[in-house]
Amino acid sequence: MLKTTSDVLARARELAQRKKPVVAIAGAEDSDVVRAVSEAVKREFASAILVGNAAKTEAALRELQLDSLKLEIVQADGVQESVTRAVELCSQGRAQILMKGKVATSDIMRALLAPKAGLRQGKLLSHCAVLEIEGYPKLLSFTDGGVVSAPNFEQRIAIVENAVRVARLIGVGEPKVALLGVANQPTTDYPSTIETAAVARACFVRGIVRNIEGPLTFRAAFAGKYSERFSSDVAGDPDIVVSHTIEETNITVKAFTKFRRCTFMGVITGARVPLSLVSRADPPENKLASLALAAVIAGEEQ
Amino acid sequence: MKFSDVTAASAGKKTGSLRVCGEIEKTALDFWTKRGGKIRWFKGDVRSDLEAALAEAKPEDGDAVLCSGVDDARVVSCVPRADRAPDVTILMALELTAYPKLLWIGFSPLCDYTNIVAASASLQTMIASLQKLGEAAPRVALLSCVELVTPGVKSTLWQAPLAQMSARGQFGKACVDGPLGLDLAVSPEAVREKKVKTDIAGEADLLVPPDFGSFLSLTDAVMLTGEHRAAGVILGAPVPIAFPPLATPDHIERSVELASLLV
Numbered sequence: 085m086l087k088t089t090s091d092v093l094a095r096a097r098e099l100a101q102r103k104k105p106v107v108a109i110a111g112a113e114d115s116d117v118v119r120a121v122s123e124a125v126k127r128e129f130a131s132a133i134l135v136g137n138a139a140k141t142e143a144a145l146r147e148l149q150l151d152s153l154k155l156e157i158v159q160a161d162g163v164q165e166s167v168t169r170a171v172e173l174c175s176q177g178r179a180q181i182l183m184k185g186k187v188a189t190s191d192i193m194r195a196l197l198a199p200k201a202g203l204r205q206g207k208l209l210s211h212c213a214v215l216e217i218e219g220y221p222k223l224l225s226f227t228d229g230g231v232v233s234a235p236n237f238e239q240r241i242a243i244v245e246n247a248v249r250v251a252r253l254i255g256v257g258e259p260k261v262a263l264l265g266v267a268n269q270p271t272t273d274y275p276s277t278i279e280t281a282a283v284a285r286a287c288f289v290r291g292i293v294r295n296i297e298g299p300l301t302f303r304a305a306f307a308g309k310y311s312e313r314f315s316s317d318v319a320g321d322p323d324i325v326v327s328h329t330i331e332e333t334n335i336t337v338k339a340f341t342k343f344r345r346c347t348f349m350g351v352i353t354g355a356r357v358p359l360s361l362v363s364r365a366d367p368p369e370n371k372l373a374s375l376a377l378a379a380v381i382a383g384e385e386q
Numbered sequence: 387m388k389f390s391d392v393t394a395a396s397a398g399k400k401t402g403s404l405r406v407c408g409e410i411e412k413t414a415l416d417f418w419t420k421r422g423g424k425i426r427w428f429k430g431d432v433r434s435d436l437e438a439a440l441a442e443a444k445p446e447d448g449d450a451v452l453c454s455g456v457d458d459a460r461v462v463s464c465v466p467r468a469d470r471a472p473d474v475t476i477l478m479a480l481e482l483t484a485y486p487k488l489l490w491i492g493f494s495p496l497c498d499y500t501n502i503v504a505a506s507a508s509l510q511t512m513i514a515s516l517q518k519l520g521e522a523a524p525r526v527a528l529l530s531c532v533e534l535v536t537p538g539v540k541s542t543l544w545q546a547p548l549a550q551m552s553a554r555g556q557f558g559k560a561c562v563d564g565p566l567g568l569d570l571a572v573s574p575e576a577v578r579e580k581k582v583k584t585d586i587a588g589e590a591d592l593l594v595p596p597d598f599g600s601f602l603s604l605t606d607a608v609m610l611t612g613e614h615r616a617a618g619v620i621l622g623a624p625v626p627i628a629f630p631p632l633a634t635p636d637h638i639e640r641s642v643e644l645a646s647l648l649v
Contacts, residue, residue: 230531234540264603266495266599267457267460273463274459301457301458301606302602302606303602303606330539336604339604342484342568342572343485364579
């Protein structure tokens, strides 16, 4: 079981000795992304194909004194061509990881979801943020804070399924899943708590995950205060936290990254290849860690 | 503003009877008795306890009402409303090592924010409270997961008109902007990096999450994981109710001070 970002980086390198994954970066003119990818290449857990404006990408590499790495560059004019070419590399099997560079999330998602790309597996795509939080004894995943804006019942189950798959790929055999709610019991005062309870039950009955509980307030799920009042394997010890809204996940994850010492790894799962997606404002170590997580997912799924 | 300012401002207030609802350790109230105040316990049903406590309390005599150890969702549904008061509003204040001033988080759980009249009334309640405490021109960030108005993300649809109202001066000196990600609300570096134009500029005084779940998770994520001091108050009842985020002596004392200043 991988418990820290260092574990993820080490596992990515271990898996790369079997087969090194190739990352296709759409919009590689972004110097932060180039730096992260170059670091991944130096650490020998991935190789890379940089897709974008070749002159600008070469300039970024020179500026960062990384031109000696001799990374493959694919010329693409504009955002559309960048995302299309990068996705094509994944469709052709030349790349096993897709990474967002200087392109909009919506553009790369559109290209990834295009039927002709052939990367959809009929599954829902969702974002999983895996955090190493100071004081928490293991990696903690939050979902979905970036893709599915208003999930229906089945989509909520699919979001859980995606997060459980990621957790298992990082070595959590039986992940504990907390579905957040505004109260710790289903109540008609807050209808979302009733849906949450139904999602928890459906995930259990369908065999997606054994340890799942909800609704739980964040306090009960994370601090385990509530576990003093009733028996729960999940409260106080979750591996995965699933919020009821995309905003809640997004805001909560940002609260950790801003106010707490924490490393963030973000990935979109559900397609044939993982999409490494980080924010422009993320520090380089988060971008590198995100890439390592994607490499572990790609390596373990092969 | 820091908690030391709140404490200083409440120092001259009378100390009357503290009416306590919920589960609280007796010793956590020592600060009140040391000031010469009395404690009156209510140990029944939360709803009837709050009703009785609020009916008895006379703020002009230094009385205060405290509620703790009860889930937020339960308390909100039990608070009796004052005449013509806007929706019940929870206002939390956090003093964090990673932020240079008090960070306020507010939300009206029963408010339909898609109703612009109700939403602006909720904001006005929070803004007026901060102004009463000395923050003349609070910066209010309406939180979401994106910075653009996005039809799929419903909160952005009610947040944008409120920001527009602010731009036209409808919230007085307060600056309201949204939708904004949390990073843009509290990090000037993120604002520079993402090149988003916002008058909040990463220096928000007040965060307004888009839903009750986000409010609870945000306050707890900030509180439960780091060094902090915090206080909370419920507005919209006949008397502000001290509502400490955690039942610790420091949270309780700060919350009672805060409530006494918002009468």
